[in-house]
Each structure stands twice: as structure tokens, then as C-alpha cells.
Amino acid sequence: MADTLPATRFNPWSATIFTVLCVLAVLFLLPTVGVLLSSIKTTREISMGELWSLPASLYLGNFAEVLGSPAVHQYFLNTLLVTVPATAVSITLGALAGYVFAKLPFRGSNALFLVIVAGMFFPPQVILVPLFRLFNGMGLIDTLWPVIIVHSALGIPICVLMMRNFFATVPNALREAAIMEGASEWQVLTRVVLPLSLPALAVLATLQFTWIWNDFLWPLIFTQSDDKRTIMIGIVNLKGQYSVAWGVQGALSLAASLPTLLVFLFFQRFFIKGMTMGAVKG
Amino acid sequence: MAQLQLSDLRKSFGTVQVIKGLNLDIADGEFVVFVGPSGCGKSTTLRMIAGLEDATAGVIALDGRDVTRTRPADRSIAMVFQSYALFPHMTVADNIGFGLQLRKEDRATITKRVAEVAETLQLTPLLARYPRELSGGQRQRVAIGRAIIRNPKVFLFDEPLSNLDAALRVQMRLEIARLHQRLGATMVYVTHDQVEAMTLADRIVVFNDGRIEQVGTPMDLYEHPANRFVAGFIGAPAMNFLPVRVTGGRLEVPGTEPTPVPPGKEAATELGVRPEHLAVLASSTADLVGEVELIERLGAETYAYVRVPGLPSDLTIRLPGETEIRPRSSIGLKIDWTRAKWFDASGKVL
Amino acid sequence: MEQHNRFWRIALLSLPLAVFGLFVVWPLFSSFYYSFTNWNGFDPDYSFVGFDNFAKIATDRLFLQAAINTTIWMVAAIVLPTALGLMLALLLDSRVTGARVFKSIFYLPICLSAVIVGQIWTWIYQPDWGLLNTIIAQVSGEKFKYAWLAKPDSALWSVIVAWSWQQTGLSMVIYLAGLTAIPGDLLEVCEIEGASPWQRFRRVVLPLLAPSTVVVIALSVINSLKGFDILYIMTGGGPFNSSDTLAMHMYNESFKKYLMGYGSAISVVLFLIALAIIGLYFRQLRKVDRIYG
Secondary structure, eight states: OGGGSOTTSOOHHHHHHHHHHHHHHHHHHHHHHHHHHHHTSOHHHIIIIITTSOOSSOOOHHHHHHHHOHHHHHHHHHHHHHHHHHHHHHHHHHHHHHHHHHHSOOTTHHHHHHHHHHGGGSOGGGGHHHHHHHHHHTTOTTSSHHHHHHHHHHTHHHHHHHHHHHHHHSOHHHHHHHHHTTOOHHHIIIIIITGGGHHHHHHHHHHHHHHHHHOOHHHHHHOOSGGGOOHHHHHHHHHHHSTTOHHHHHHHHHHHHHHHHHHHHHHHHHHHHHHIIIIIOO | OOOEEEEEEEEEETTEEEEEEEEEEEOTTOEEEEEOSTTSSHHHHHHHHHTSSOOSEEEEEETTEEOTTSOGGGGTEEEEOTTOOOOTTSOHHHHHHHHHHHTTOOHHHHHHHHHHHHHHTTOGGGTTSOGGGSOHHHHHHHHHHHHHTTOOSEEEEESTTTTSOHHHHHHHHHHHHHHHHHHOOEEEEEOSOHHHHHHHOSEEEEEETTEEEEEEOHHHHHHSOSBHHHHHHSSSSOOEEEEOEEETTEEEOTTSOOEEOOTTOTTOOEEEEOGGGEEEEOGGGOSEEEEEEEEEEOSSEEEEEEEOTTOSSOEEEEEESSOOOOTTOEEEEEEOTTTOEEEOTTSBBO | OHHHHHHHHHHHHHHHHHHHIIIIIHHHHHHHHHTTBOOOSSOSOOOBOTTHHHHHHHHOHHHHHHHHHHHHHHHHHHHHHHHHHHHHHHHHHTOOTTHHHHHHHHHHHHHSOHHHHHHHHHHHTOTTTOHHHHHHHHHHSSOOOOOGGGSTTTHHHHHHHHHHHHHHHHHHHHHHHHHHTSOHHHHHHHHHHTOOHHHIIIIIIHHHTHHHHHHHHHHHHHHHHTOOHHHHHHTTTOSTTTTOOHHHHHHIIIIISOOHHHHHHHHHHHHHHHHHHHHHHHHHHHHHHHHHO
16 A cells, blocks of 8 residues: 555556645635735726736725725625524524434424425525515515524534534433533533533534535525625626626625635634534444 | 332333332442343333332332432432443532532532542542543543532442453452442442353342342352342353153153152243252263264353253253363263252242 | 423424414415416416416427426536535545635635625626637637627526536535545455455545435525526526526516516426426435435
């Protein structure tokens, strides 16, 4: 085997793998590099076909324009106002239901669990029209409320699945020991099971935050006026406003991706671990 | 301190009855051990006493008070789990003090009580550690500490030593015995290991198939088993069973000469002889003659497995550590008839 | 205890179930209802039209086109990232230098939104200065100005490539986790038994990766059924509906033409397709469950 050979000897097999990976990595990075480059070039440079060359000088005008724009500030604020509560609510609801499915099963609980999880598989377009009518009736169209509510509800299947699978790995004896010590079920959940589930919570927080932050469909349907739009709609609107403001678009895309990248980096340590536990071992 | 009383206790899961009516009185300060094969209902009974399982019927009384429907936390009962069930995200101190924290005791009291408990269990230097950083024996002591801090009336132990290695098990067994001596508390202990049962118990309760087979002191069960099940379960290595037939006042044991039936044993269908009650003799005066199949040397003693023609299974005999007997050799065995047990067709001792 | 458990089950489940029921299950069934109406999205009045909407589906040329595209889209969007992700995972699992860096590079696109991925790849396919045409021009030495996203022949596949680029990292991560979970002694047995690397992969590693494959396929199905954002951004379903999918078609009919009744009928069909896939999937899952528990 390759790894049993002495490290000092030249190993053509691992060298080949390394080369292949390098080529693939360059191919994978190129698109992202494109955005980076566009954000520091003037629109004129780009339209002249200079996008893919290394920049002669660092042009920060795009960032200045994007970050100085009150409309962009509003986009970011709206996205935060949607993402943070919806992430928190969906995880909370998922934890409550997941706890019952993992620790207090009842006759038919597995079937109920499967029905909820199956909700994950349906294209959201299926419920688009009735939800539009519902929120229209409540007078909530063109506010952030429907977006928050729908994301909280649609996050329930994945959150229930992950929380149940993770809670199932917490030994039942811990719950029973806590009950013997006088803990109520609520105390078992908040003082024993949840503190032990931090990796799963981190994974879910990452997934939900990224998913809701990046979503395009729901704000597109439920909001209309520019001051209610989220950042992803903002990017698309910008494209419509000036069709060739590529540099500005690049800068805005980069700024819009930053929060999810930061969340990912912050939780990365737990991410792969939690992914394995929640998914593969589930 | 408390006495515990189970009256006609029953438990069913769906239509399957797993506990079929138990009656048991446990005296104040007594150490009672539940033994039995897996699935006999001993753990379920313990969990019903704890309140973790509902009793389907019957009464559990603590000091005369009916606690059958009382919440576990309000029963004054503490439990030590097989897996220790320590909270991995809490330090030793927090694990021990968890129950007091839940009762909203003030911080100073908790710290003081935890320190006292830790002192008696030699856990003081470990109070800031997390369970992962402890050895198996230390974890076990923390679990015990968590149980004793609340001064419960009854301690329940659910196979607490089965996750430990052999040497540590002996050591912890002694510690639990000492703990019982010091606290004088009522303790109920579940195990499938009959050595633990024999060494720890004031009284042993032998379970089988959801029923109590016999209750008695360890030596009582050893000397006077009520039936074939208890006789076979208590004692290691297990008792040898020889099929017998009584015809016309004469007793026939395969491989022996027919002898007159001892008085009162006319209904016997089986004879039980413990390995230590079979003596090795010259073939001429022996009751049974067989060939040694296997020898197991344990150091202080040696077990020999002897095949006797006509018997369905090998006989186990207990020998001193130093023995001349070799496999494949032929030996004679003398039964200690005064210690032998006679069983009728239903398994009852005659 | 049982009484206590019953109380907490109700207490803990009621809120999640209420939210899920009100905003997911109820709308799902309402879709069936609206699919028999001609509601236009704003009038309070509408009437029942029976099976008219479904009859219309049968004759809708655009629906047929969208259904074919959805099939192509789903098959490709499941197979490509899964295969590529598995390959990357196997390459990275051989303890190559810099594995961590490679992993992050391949995973990075997952963090980006469909909007941004769509935009990046729109630039790559840009006819005048896009990366793809620039490279082709460099290699061939001639001017090359093919408009990838504006030609019916290439539009859908161009989006599929962009989608695969984004999704590959996810299957790679899951397969990597699966590979680490394979007990080392099983691979040692292969070596002692004299299995070739291919035999080892085909007969031992791949079957043991089945639980990971289950997860990867599930996520791909979920993500690709939802495949809307990226198509909306890159092609809008065009040109000439050549990249229209059912989800796209449903959106256009409901929210562009305000035929919400007809749109609901399309979503009912979409729901039934999803239901069939889920049914198949859960059947496969049971088989995997028997082995891996």
C-alpha cells in the first residue's frame, strides 16, 4: 500500500493523486476567483475583456459604492431580521419535537416522525399558492413576517430529523438519572440533553442560517417594495437596474456571501463531526 | 431508613406479563440482592421501585406509605445505574450536587454537602474533573456520591459493577459492603453475578420468569434450595443433575448399582450433587466410574469434567489446586449422600 | 410515569405540530383544492372548474417540455455531483498532502447562494469576455463568441454544470465521513486476502458506503426538486422554455400569468412525482437499514 512505503521515497501514485487534485482545485476555485477579480475592477475593464487577468491596480470603488448605499444596508438588515429569528425558531421547534421522538416515543410516533421528515422532500412550490393566499388574507404580504414564518415552518423537518437522531445518542440512563434526582422533563431537556447536543445545534445553526440567508424564492414571492427585499433579491434587482454594473455586482455578491462563510468557519469544527453523527450514523 | 414492601406487584408490556405478582418485605437497613437470569424481571422490578416504570397492578409501600403512583423524585429513593449515568458536561462536583441544585438549595449548603460526600468517598481531589477524565472505579464512586448526598431512605443498584474489570469489581464490591455497614441504609441490588449476590446480600431474592423462586440468606439458599432452579442457579460451578428412576423401592442412577430408596425420596426423578460433594476414590468403592474429559486449573482449586457412561452430561467435580488427576484417566466418584438434593418431577426439593 | 410522559409529549409536541400543520400540511392539502378552481390570485371570487386544469396540463406543450427538462435536470443533478463527490472523497482519503486545504476548496461553493452561483456562472458563460469562451479562444487561436445560456441546445446543460460545481462539495464531505467510518481491519482483511484495489473498492468499500449514499441521494433529490433559484437567475427558463422545469413553469403560470388554479394543478403533479420518489427512496432505505441498522 502507498502509505506503508517510506515517506522519503518518491511515490508516483500519490504524486499523481496530488496533481489531479491540484488541477481540480484550480478548476473549482476559478469561478470564485472571477467574482473576487470582478469586485476590484471597474466595469469598463470588465467589459473590455479584462476580467480574467490579474489586476494592475486595486480598485475599491465597487465596494465603496455597495457599502455606502442605504438600499444595501436595508437589504442586509432585512436579511438578518429574517435569518436570525427563523433559524432560532426552527431549531427550537425541532428540538422540542425531536426530544419527544427520541426520548418519549409513543404508539405511532415513528409514523408521525416519518411524515414530518417527508416534508423535507417536497418542492416548496407545492405550497406556494395557498401560503400566498393565507398571508394575503392576513394582510402580511410585503412584510418580512411571512418569510420568517415560512422558513421557521419549513425548517422543522430537517431540525426534527437531526435533533431526534442526535438526542437518540444521549443514553436513556442520563434522562432517568436526572429524573431520579428530581428533574422535570423540561429540566432534562434544558440541563442535560441540550448541553450535550451542542455539536448538533452548531450544525443545524450553520445549515439553517446558510439556507435562509441564501434563499431567494420566499422573499421573491412575499415582498414587493424595495425596502422589504432581502440581499439575494437585491443582487438580482441590481442586475436589472444597470445591466452591466458587473464590478458592483461582484462586490455585493462577495459582501452577501461573507456572513454565511463566517458562520461556516466558526462552526466548521463541529460541522463534519455533527454531519457524521446526525446523518451517517442516524 | 425505611422498610420496603411489595404486594402482588405486576407489570405487563402490552399483553405480555413480565412480572407476575411479587410479594416481598424488605426490612429497614437490609441489603437485599435480586438475582436471576437475564429477562427474569429483576431489573424491571427495581425500576418499578424507583418509579421509572409504572406498576400495572399491586402496591409498593415505603415505611407503610403507598408510593406506587408517586413521582420518582418524591420517593426518597436513589439509584446507581449500570452505566453510572454521569452527566458528561458537568464536573464531579456538579454531578454530585445536581439533585440539590434542582431542589434550589443555596449554593453554600450544596458546596458543603458535596465536600462532605466527596471526603467520605475519597473524591475530594477529583471534584473539578469531568467524568471523561475519571477511571471506571472513580466514575462508580461519583455515581454513589450522587446517590448518598440526598440521604435517601432506599438505595437501588442496577448491576453497578458489570462495566468494571474483574479486579476492580472485587474492590468496588468491598466498598459497597463497607458503605452499607457505615450508612446502615436499606439497599436493593440487582445483579446476574451470583458471587456478588452471595458476598453482599443479607438476603437473596432469586427471580425466574417474572416470579420469585426463593428468598433467603446466601447460605440458606446454598444449603436448602427450595427447587431445582435455585439449586442450579446458586453455587459455582453449578450443581450436577443426575436423572434417577425409582422402581419397586429401588433407586436406579445410570452408571451405579441400584440401591434402596432413602425414606421420603420415593417421588425423586432427579438427584442434585454439588461439585464439592463429589469425592475421588478408587474405582472399587466408588458410586460412579467415569473418564476425565477436561481439567481446568484455577490455581487454588481445579475443576475436572468427568464423563460417566449412561449420564446425559459430564459431571463437574471440584478438586484441590494440586492434583494428580490427568485428562483421559479413569476415576471413581463417591457421592456425599447427606448433602445431595432430591427433586421430584415438578422440580421441588424432597 | 406514563401519565407524566403523556403530559410532556403533548406539551412539547403541540407547538411544532401546530406550526408545521398550519404552514406546511394545510397548504399542501389546499393546493389540491385550488387545483380545481380558476382563482387568479387577487379576486376573492373564483369558481370550480372540475378537472379542467388537469385536462389543460395534458395538452400543455410547455408542461411537457418542462417535465422532460425536470427529468434531465434531476437525473443529471443527482448523478453528477454524487459521482464527482465520491471520486474526490476517494482521492482525499488516501492521505494526500494538503487534504484539508483541498477539502475546503471543494466545499466552499456550498456556502454560496444559488443567486451568487448563478451570477458567477453567468459570467463564465458570458459570450464576449466569459472565462469559457476566453479559454476556447486561447486554445483554438480563433475568436469564439458562443452564447451558452442563450442557445436552447446548451442552456439547460450549462446550468447543470454550474449546479454540479456547487453541490459536489456536499457529497464529498458525506462520503469522506463514510470512508472514515469503515473499520480499518476490513481493509486489512482485503489485503490479506489479496484483493486488487479495484476489487477492494467495488466489493468492500462501495457497499459499506451505502449509508452515505443514502444520505447523499436524499440531499440531492431534495435540492434538485427545489431547483428553481439557479435556473431563475441564469436562464429564467429560457431561451424558448428550453430550460423550463416544472417548478419554474408553476411559478410562471401562478405569479406571472396569475393562473393560480392552473399553477396549483401543476404543483399537485409535482407533489405526486415527489411522493413517488419518496416512496421508492424509503423502500431502498429499509433495505439499507436491515444491514446497517
